Amino acid sequence: MFKFILPHTLHKAGILGMNYRNYEIIGKNNPRHLYPLVDDKVQTKQLAIQVGINTPELIGVIDAQFKVKNFLALVKEKKEFVIKPAHGSGGKGVLVIKKFTQNYFRTASERVLTYNQVYQHISNILSGLYSLGGRNDVALFEEMVHFSTNFNRYSYRGIPDVRVIVYKGYPALAMMRLATRESGGRANLHQGAVGVGLDILTGKAIAAVQHNRPLIRHPDTHVDLMGLQVPFWKEHLLIAAKGYEMSGLGYLGADIVLDQFQGPMMLELNARPGLAIQIANQKGLYHRLKEIETFPKNLTPEERIEYVLTPQKA
């Protein structure tokens, strides 16, 4: 039932452990003072606009409890919107409203909330319930992403997104996260979402896991996951690579969604991307990181993507 494996075997497979990631990779490539840039989604958005990365449009910000009661005024022009904490992580506190009236709000995962519940949610965001370390936070109102229908069959409700690990500006590993019934429409692997490892050159599925166990079909929609191919793959990679210039972080995770009308958009950057992506890819990160260290430095994001996509075997 429980199967342990020798550290030596793991090491040979190039699996990155948590301690190694924290000490050798994050500790040495991500200066602490840069964290606020990616931890605060308002700042991330501004930076993204500066380097020309597409992100969901900001509708407004609520930064004080007394303003919470006016949140309807903020979105009255909109048909749908997303509320998220500026300092949230792992999708915590994100509320996607796809239809609403004065009193009722329908979420992307088909839950119906009352005005009071939404009010409470925003209020919780402000008091820091979802933010790192419980600090006071602000609530972000964004345009909802009309995520591409390409993935409809692959995800049980929720928004599938692409996570790309970027090391020193070069994409290292990528996966797509698909919501399941078990994950409650969220794309968090530890809540039971499916992770599909993607070939970094093509954006095609190479492996899929749920709860660390390999699988071929989506547990709810029963679609063959191996048939997954992310369109606009090069654009995805480019957005991820630009995250390096944007944040200055040597090791980062870029979360990208595909909008039906506007193409790939950056949702957020993560300064401490998790290691589950290795399981989704059935492949360790270590050797890839060492390989990237030999890549040329001081290239533009476009040049780097060209470099990665061009076969180097000479």
Add this chain to the structure above:
Amino acid sequence: MFKKLKSVRFYLTLALIIASFWAAFSIYYKVTYWGFALEPNKLTNVWAIETHVTFHPTGAPIKISIARPNTDNTFKILDEDVIAPKYQLNLEQNRIILTSNPQKKEQNIYYRVLVYDNTDGKGKAYAPMPDAPISPIFDEQTQLIIRQLISEASKFEGNPIQQLIKLFAQEPPNETVLAFMPKRKSARNTAMIIKDILAFQKIPTRLAWGIKLAEDKKSFSADVMLEAYLKDKWEVYNIETAQKGLPENFIIFQHGGDSLVDVEGGENSVTKFSVIKSTSTSFNLASHRAKLMGDKNWFDYSIYNLPIAQQNALKWLMIFPLAILVVVVARNMIGIKTMGTFTPMLIAMALVQTGFLSGLVCFSLIIGIGFCIRLLLSKLNLLLVPRISAVVIFVILIMQIFTVIGYHFHLDIASSALFFPIIIMAWIIERASIIWEEEGIKNAAKEVFFSIIVAILTYFVIVNPYIRYIMFAFNELNLVILCLVMLLGTYTGYRLTELLRFAPLSKDKTDV
């Protein structure tokens, strides 16, 4: 960058080695010179010797001289006091001098001394400087008998002193010995004669007066040993068995001289010695040992010289670093995910105070009830800070009710509620309910469960009396732990749980 890591690890390893050496030296020093035991509650004998002098005053001014124990050898004085009202007290070397104006009634003087066996702390007991040999004067006839005695003694085994003692101890007595012996045979008289004969042979001797320590002993006379100066040092001989060396339980009050107690201005004086044995932990005696060692100052600034209340508080603190080490290992090497970094440690601390089972039951009850209340609270849609504050107050109320119930129904389980850290309890409840709401009951239960597992682990480390004693008595170990914890901060290997987590990953690799 690699170089930088290497140097950090190098310096931390160096620090660890230095700390270990320092700790090893310090432990050695404390054990050897301060007499710290390596196990808790090691007992050392403490003897209370009471010298009780009674006499009738003659009407002249009174002067009493009482010998104090000689602390050259393994026994050390812990405490002494004299009960002699109206007397003036003076201390001379190795003697207490009591003087008083003439008295009328019968006098009772008590001198009580507490000595302890210092063999645990082998301090620098110096050897007494020998006196020059004394030449006795005998008439011709006596000299003749003495020569005969010496020749007869030479038949016995041992050195001349042992030979003589054996000759005198012979039963029935030798005729020559009888001729020389006074009518009343006593250890003291025998010793005096042997002393004279040895002096004739130019062997300096003296009598060592003291008390043979035995439990609940009462005696009207002091015990005596014969000391002879041979080969540059004084050697002690048992006057009855000729055995060389000071018996373990013999404490010398005085070298040479006639008696332990001299009374001037009194008659019919009677001296009674009594001995009571008690025990004390060798730890309690450390301060006295340090004092005798001459590093009293050093000891003064150690934690062992603080008032007991502070010592107990420190005893409690000194175990923390080890508990922290357990948490570090559990999180960074094993990879157990717990609620809050030090929450398990704080739970463990509480368990030590409450007792394991009752504490665990009580903890679960408080968390359980608090959790139910928290579920009701979430319906009220309160803001975060007031909500967590409400949970804190609820926890306090639960504890209060538990304590009252525990008192009235004599339930240990309930009355142990008080020892749990309130804020920590409230945060466990709050966090657990948020995880429940966001990630499901499974994840919430998992995190609480693992926190308790680490807490139990920590508990068993810190509750061990042996470990607690070691960490307090040899607190320099905390320096080693500090270096170890910092060194663990550079550990980049896999966590134990990762071997499980990534197991499916490398299976493919090995199959290929």
